[in-house]
Structure formats: C-alpha cells, structure tokens
Amino acid sequence: MIKIELKYLFHPGKIRNVQIKNRIVRSGTYERRATKDGYVTDRLIKLYTDLAQGGTGLIITGAIAIDPKSSGSPDQTNLYDDSFIPRQRKLVKAVHDYSDVRIAPQLVHIGRQLIDPRYPPVGPSPILNKYTKLIPRELTVEEIRAIIERFVDAGRRAYEIGYDMVQVHAAHGYLLSDFISPFANKRNDEYGGDTQKRTKILVDIYNQLRDEIGKNFPIIIKLQTQDFISGGLTVNDAKEITKILVDVGYDAIEPSGGGGESMLHSMKELKKAYPSNVIKTPEDENYFLSTAKELKPLMNNCQLILVGGIKNPLSAEKILQENHADFISMCRPLLYEPALPNRWKSGDLSPALCKSCNSCFSTMMRGEVFCVVKKRIEKRKLRKNKDMLKK
C-alpha cells in the first residue's frame, strides 16, 4: 500500500505567536460535564485528555458562560468569577501534559436563546425568538458595557489559568451574533445601526481584552457569517465585519452560521444551517468552504479556521493546499473518534466514521453530550463479548 503523506494537514501552523503542531482544530463542542455550579470535573478533564492524546493540534472547549445569568444549562462550564480558576487550571495542565497540544476556552453569553425561568433573556433589541418563543429584554448601553467587561474578565482569567488563547463566541444566534445581525439588532445607538456600529461590541471586547493581557496571547473568534433567516446576516455583511475584525487585530476567525431559529426553516435551509447539516454525499461536506473563499482574501495574517462538515482528509488537505483556509476544524467527527487525527496521520485516510446524523445534538438537550451511534456499537460489542464468555 502506498502511504499518502498529508503535507499540509500535518504541517505546523501558527496563530499570533503560538505554534500549533498540525492544522487540525477541535471546534467548540458543548459537553455538559461540569458540576451543577459550572466547575470542571474529572470526567470533563478525561474528555479533553482523550482529545489531546488523539492528535488534535488545537482544542477549543465547549461554550463557557461568562455571566451567571447566561448559562445554557446547569452543568455548563463557567468562568464568570475567580473561584473557577483552580479547577480550570487542572484541566489545562492535564492537556498540556501532552506537551504539544494547545487549548482555548470558548466564551459565550447565550443572549436571546436563553430559556431559564430565573432570568428573562436579553438581547440587542426586543425581537421575538421563534425558537424559544420568548421576546428578550433590550439591553441598556450600561448593561452592554458590563457584558463587555464580563467577556474581558473571563478572557483575562483564561490567560492567568494558562490557556494558549481564547475564543470569543459570536455565532449561532447567541448574544454577540445577535448584535452583528441586522435581523436581531434594531438599535439606533453606538451599538446598532450600520455594520460598523453592530460590530462595535466585538471591537470593544478585543481592544479591552488586549489591554488586559498584552500582545502575545491570541484572541480568536467564531463568527456568524449567515443567519439563514429572512432579513438576517449574509455573507456580504460578513465580509464587511471580517475586514473590521482583521483591522482591529483578531488573530483567527472561524466562520459559521445558523442557530436555533434557522433550524425551524424548510429542509432546504435546514440542510445549510448549523448544526443540522444532513451530510449524505461528498458534495454536502465542507459546507462553509464557499464562505471561506469569500473571506480568506480579506484576512491578511489573520488565520481562517474552516468548520462545517469536514470529514475527508484528502479534501481537507486540498483546501489547505489551495489556501482557502489555514486550519480545519471538526466537532461531530471527534465526538465519535477523538483519535481521528492520529488515525489519519498513521496513513488510514478513510473519512471520519461520523455519519452526521446529529444524534449527538439531541443528547445535549438531556444531559452529557456523546455520540449515540458510537455508544450503541460499544454496547453491542460488550454484549457479544459477554455472550461469548458464557458459551
């Protein structure tokens, strides 16, 4: 058998001054493995050491709450005060014991998508969310400034903990993505109006965090590029926003799109929207590649991390070789196979085993997130082994 060498996929990359051993990123993936108060558990650490052992170059954590009033679920990891630092440090140290693996926390405010009887959802404007069926309360400018401060404080904590970089979550219909969306943001003040003003919150977070943590620590962003709803954000808006973010200094952008509301749309739209991407043929894979092709020429030294339906190492290699992206990023495939990068590196270039069935997505509503298909197969194997022993 001829061994095909993946020269690009396994070539080291760099985000700002941080060297990454290959071009494989684990995209933010909600875990629901923290304590009910949001503290890191040993089960959470195990998830991350499995990924580190499996060959991923840069791991982005599941969304971490920066505000006690914006948790997606009780067992979401939190970083909204200093009490979370010691256990977070344990997690980062465990990953860094695999010395060449990098890790970044993903910081989020749930915004309009919050469903929590204790707190009403908040947003840039009081626009009904058809997914939650709730109308958010419009934030005042003072409250927006306080939320920016919370992002900055959490980013500073990430730096102190020893994370390698930080990712700001500005996608999927959460608070920051709603600020840049012309559908969700109808404000007429410094944080709403034209694209420049709608993007101000992302600029403020970057500038204030950069002031706190100095010039070496990368600040990256997962960016909503399309809402997939009528009147929502489009790739043309995203091009303008990208230019602003590159100018201000963001070190990498991971373009994404969709959210709760877009999932309610027709099958055709659903197919495109996060994360219900039904991938049946190779043509359905790499579904944000056309977006990446539009954004990459605007990005200068800012790195483009391509996420969305990446399953085939040979097409990932081609995307990198043709310079449409600097890194590729995966979520569902690594839930099934945390050691997928090592498998590909060893020369087994068959595509990810993940069938993009989204059963993992439904586990998120009930508790711990896992790949249902993998668990079923493992159970079946266990039963078979037991039966064999009985015979």
Ligand SMILES: Cc1cc2nc3c(=O)[nH]c(=O)nc-3n(C[C@H](O)[C@H](O)[C@H](O)COP(=O)(O)O)c2cc1C
């Ligand atoms: C179970 C599950 C949990 C997710 N959690 C997050 C998250 O915490 N933060 C985030 O930015 N995206 C999250 N996503 C979206 C993924 O990061 C990714 O953008 C999307 O699944 C497409 O990538 P894939 O085709 O490799 O799965 C999640 C997706 C799934 C299926």
